[in-house]
Amino acid sequence: MDMHRHFDTLAGPEVTPTMDDINADLDRGRRALRKRRVMQTLAGSAFAAAALVAGIVIATTNVPAPAAPTAAQSQGQRPAGVGTRLVAYTGSQPKGYTIDKVPDGFEIQADNTSELILAPKDALDKNPQSFVGKIGIMLQSTDSHYVPQGKKVKVGDLEGVLVPQAPASSTAATPPARDATPPARDVTDPTTLWTQTLWVKQPNGVYLLVQFWEGLALSESDMLDIGAGIHVHKDAVQGGG
Known part of the structure; x- marks a missing residue:
C-alpha cells in the first residue's frame, strides 16, 4: 500500500487557506500571547507585593504602632x-x-x-x-x-x-x-x-x-x-x- 497516498486521502483534498483564515489565526495567536504576558506580570506583581509586605512586617516588628488621630486632630x-x-x-x-x-x-x-x-x-x-x-x-x-x-x-x-x-x-x-x-x-x-x-x-x-x-x-x-x-x-x- 502507498502510505503517502493513503494519508493524503485521509486528510481530504488540499484546501488553500484564504487571507481571512490567516488573519484569524494571527489574531488568536496575538490574544494568546497577550494573555500569557498578563498572567506573567500579575504573578510577578503578586510576588513583589508579598515580598514588600514581608519586608515591612520584619522592619516594623519592634516598632510600636502610632496612636490613631483623635477626632479633634482629624478636623484640624x-x-x-x-x-x-x-x-x-x-x-x-x-x-x-x-x-x-x-x-x-x-x-x-x-x-x-x-x-x-x-x-x-x-x-x-x-x-x-x-x-x-x-x-x-x-x-x-x-x-x-x-x-x-x-x-x-x-x-x-x-x-x-x-x-x-x-x-x-x-x-x-x-x-x-x-x-x-x-x-x-x-x-x-x-x-x-x-x-x-x-x-x-x-x-x-x-x-x-x-x-x-x-x-x-x-x-x-x-x-x-x-x-x-x-x-x-x-x-x-x-x-x-
Missing part, C-alpha cells in the same frame, strides 16, 4: 490638654480691658467695649458670636441679678466664683471629672461639653465673667491666672439682655 482642631500653656499676651490690647496672659497660640478674635473673644489662631470657627472652643469675656448684663453659685475662689486680689454649666443637651447635675473622659463625650462636639464660668467681683460690685470651654482642658489654676490678668477699664460697657 486643638485636642484637649494640648497647647494650653499660658504665655504673656503681646498683641494690641482690647477696648475696655487689658489682658496679661492667654493660652499659647491664642489671639483676640472679637473686640468691642462690651465683649471680648479669645480663640486659637488656627480656629476653624471664625464666628465672633460663637464661644465654642474659645474664651469669652464680658461684664455681667445690666438685666441680670443672678448671684453666682459655685466654688468660691481667689482671683488675684479679688473674690470670685467658679461656676460649671452643663451643655444644653445634658441633664447632668455635676461636671465630669477632669481626669476622666467617658466614651460618650466628644471634645469636638459642643453639645456634649461643659463650660466653666469664672465670676470675678469688681470693686464697683459688677461681676466680670470669663467663660472657658471644657475642650480647652485648662486647669483651675490656669483659669484663675487668666482671670487675674484681665483688668476692667472704666470705659468697659455692660451688655443688656
Whole structure:
C-alpha cells in the first residue's frame, strides 16, 4: 500500500487557506500571547507585593504602632490638654480691658467695649458670636441679678466664683471629672461639653465673667491666672439682655 497516498486521502483534498483564515489565526495567536504576558506580570506583581509586605512586617516588628488621630486632630482642631500653656499676651490690647496672659497660640478674635473673644489662631470657627472652643469675656448684663453659685475662689486680689454649666443637651447635675473622659463625650462636639464660668467681683460690685470651654482642658489654676490678668477699664460697657 502507498502510505503517502493513503494519508493524503485521509486528510481530504488540499484546501488553500484564504487571507481571512490567516488573519484569524494571527489574531488568536496575538490574544494568546497577550494573555500569557498578563498572567506573567500579575504573578510577578503578586510576588513583589508579598515580598514588600514581608519586608515591612520584619522592619516594623519592634516598632510600636502610632496612636490613631483623635477626632479633634482629624478636623484640624486643638485636642484637649494640648497647647494650653499660658504665655504673656503681646498683641494690641482690647477696648475696655487689658489682658496679661492667654493660652499659647491664642489671639483676640472679637473686640468691642462690651465683649471680648479669645480663640486659637488656627480656629476653624471664625464666628465672633460663637464661644465654642474659645474664651469669652464680658461684664455681667445690666438685666441680670443672678448671684453666682459655685466654688468660691481667689482671683488675684479679688473674690470670685467658679461656676460649671452643663451643655444644653445634658441633664447632668455635676461636671465630669477632669481626669476622666467617658466614651460618650466628644471634645469636638459642643453639645456634649461643659463650660466653666469664672465670676470675678469688681470693686464697683459688677461681676466680670470669663467663660472657658471644657475642650480647652485648662486647669483651675490656669483659669484663675487668666482671670487675674484681665483688668476692667472704666470705659468697659455692660451688655443688656
